[in-house]
Amino acid sequence: MSEGQSELFGKSPAIHAKIGGMGALSHIRVLDLSRVLAGPWCAQNLADLGADVIKVERPGTGDDTRHWGPPFVLNEQGLETKESAYFICINRNKRSITVDISKPEGQEIIRKLASESDIVLENYKVGDLAKYGLDYENLKKVKSDLIYCSITGFGQTGPFSHRPGYDFIVQGMGGFMSVTGEAEGVDGTGPQKAGVAIADIFTGMYATTAILAAVVHRDQTGEGQYIDMALLDTQIAVMANVGSAYLTSGEVPQRLGNASSTIVPYQTFPTSDGWMIVAAGNDGQFRHFVTAGGEAQLADNPLYINNPLRVEHRKELVPLLEAMTRKKTKAEWIELLEKANVPCGPINNFKEVFENEQVIARKIQIEVPHPTAGKMKLVASPMHLSKTPIEVRMPPPTLGQHTDEILQERLNLDESSIAALHKKGII
Template sequence: MGALSHIRVLDLSRVLAGPWCAQNLADLGADVIKVERPGAGDDTRHWGPPFVKDSQGNDTAETAYFICINRNKRSITVDISKPEGQEIIRELAKESDVVIENYKVGDLAKYGLDYESLKKVKSDLIYCSITGFGQNGPYAHRPGYDFIIQGMGGFMSVTGEADDFEGASPQKAGVAIADIFTGMYASTAILAAVVHRDKTGQGQYIDMALLDTQIAVMANVSSAYLCSDKVPRRWGNASPIIVPYQTFPTSDGWIIVAVGNDGQFKHFVTAGGEAHLAENPLYINNPLRVENRKSLIPLLEIMTRRKTKAQWISLLEAANVPCGPINNFEEVFDNEQVKARGVQIEVPHPTAGVMKLVASPMRLSETPVEVRMAPPTLGQHTEEILRERLNLSPQAINELQTKGIT
């Protein structure tokens, strides 16, 4: 039994931030019902290739994007634009503890499915709205896209090669960090609201914004600006205050070298057969290495290209120089530590046969995370949920399907 096995969640969200939040709750044991549009479903069901392959190696209809954020959920299709569909959502909300949605500000009020409407049928309801810019302010009605938020929230201003590097430009992250962090914060906020409800009997409304989150997770970078009024700049993979503390090319890939003191620098260059660099008056201590990085780094890159990535990791670990590889994803999942931790899992799936997923990183000793269900096919559990939650007869369920409500 998961820690949240007593919690019911109605997930009206699509794409990434909301589904990521709901999946966290589902992994912890919550019963999550994912509401999707009949015939189309969540947008991410169509964001392929790549698609999951079946046992014969043929593409299924399941996209890699959708399956990464929707395990442990049940899928029901409901057309909320129709009164009958709205009534189904209200009845499901009445039986739920939490509602999660990421519609544009004001959209669900048109259907009577906003917080003010639903708390009339469930007074202690916890209702979490996720939008790009929040429920108030001049940008509230703008759509919020992760890429745009990474730019507006300052992340891209400090990500990418420095301006004096050829071809330098601001860069986004390789994954939608504003969406994912917002989903994580939303999960935490919902858990806090559950604790508060259990103590007081009061539900509440949670207003989550991607822009707020993106600025918050800039952490020391945001704080540095507020403390100094100096605008942070891009440094690429280098540190502005420690040299060498960056990526280096090898003969077959890239490594990270994080030299934190003069002794580690000496061990680094000695391992590479260039011990004289540690005695060079231009590089003898960190302040001088920072001052003379433009002449030092090319020399170090010549040195690191002489050996393979694996050779460097072995040499530097033996010399107690902090380092690590930059792995592609074949190397990630082949890593002995990743295998030991069981990060890749396999679950049965109705169309794929066996589906490969990434395990939740949450490890709880008494209430362990469990993959109870593979990501659902579209509407896979519609009849089951209508019978179980709303006590509808087969005839009533068939009528809803005939009308295109479900």
């Protein structure tokens, strides 16, 4: 253990050995006041990179996502635990403390924890934490170089700032659903949300990047700062070329289902036993595709001889290609097209995902010990660093699992003081 690490974790090297590690952020302390998805996703990124993350939860109930099930994890006897699949996917490598921040004693605990933290992360409604003296303006008085990140639906400014923000609503407001779903006139037409909460997840990712930039700035200048993250801002930002296309042309993008607006064929195709994706990005790949399917003449058809013409005549071409792809199985097509160097892939269900040889080789599924579940399956972090690798030091915590430990370690409270806080319902 380095001298800096010893000082950081005070008088408890044994605890540091348990919660620390060799991650790039092993010198960073995070006080996580966030709940549900965007904030916890960000905090888990920081924790995976080695930061000591304390997750603050409500006594008795905790983070709402603890109750978002089924499914709940089964223990080794096959009995259901209280650990929801939703909660465990975003809270590994954290310690849980329960604190009632509506009470003055609880607010004082948070202030003391913040005073020795590098980062505070929260996703309360605009102005809510100011009522408790736990907003940035108040906490920077106890820690002048504090990095404080707020995540809300619509940001700290603007006419919508006080509205609650939900991922589903933001996917609609931010334009994503206007270009996702089957095209007009196709069976099942209509706007469609993503199958996962992308506005929350991307906001968590952007928040991670912003926090790390603030850490670098603090290390260079000694200055902390405030970070204002909004789901709506993020949703619009990640529309990428779609948003840019509108700003460039003034034309409102439309839904195309699984097809591309600028490349044909670049979409899903039916096979005799399922679906596959073909992404023929140039004329040569298109020729290889139709040749593999026994329809080489399509590549010489004047209407389909290059990509701009294929885009123009997609309504005539795509049914011909679908008739071709239905003649073989998904596996047969994947084998043929891989040999022909045509970009392609299956559409896997999650059983197929985790049985895939590439997924297995990359060790994306991991198993960790857990105090109530025995063994718990998780999805590994996708970050692979050669010098400071990701470590799963702790499983997702049970509610308040580390409350006493943290109060002893960080606030130097003795057993009688902690017992008094429990009795009052503060923790």
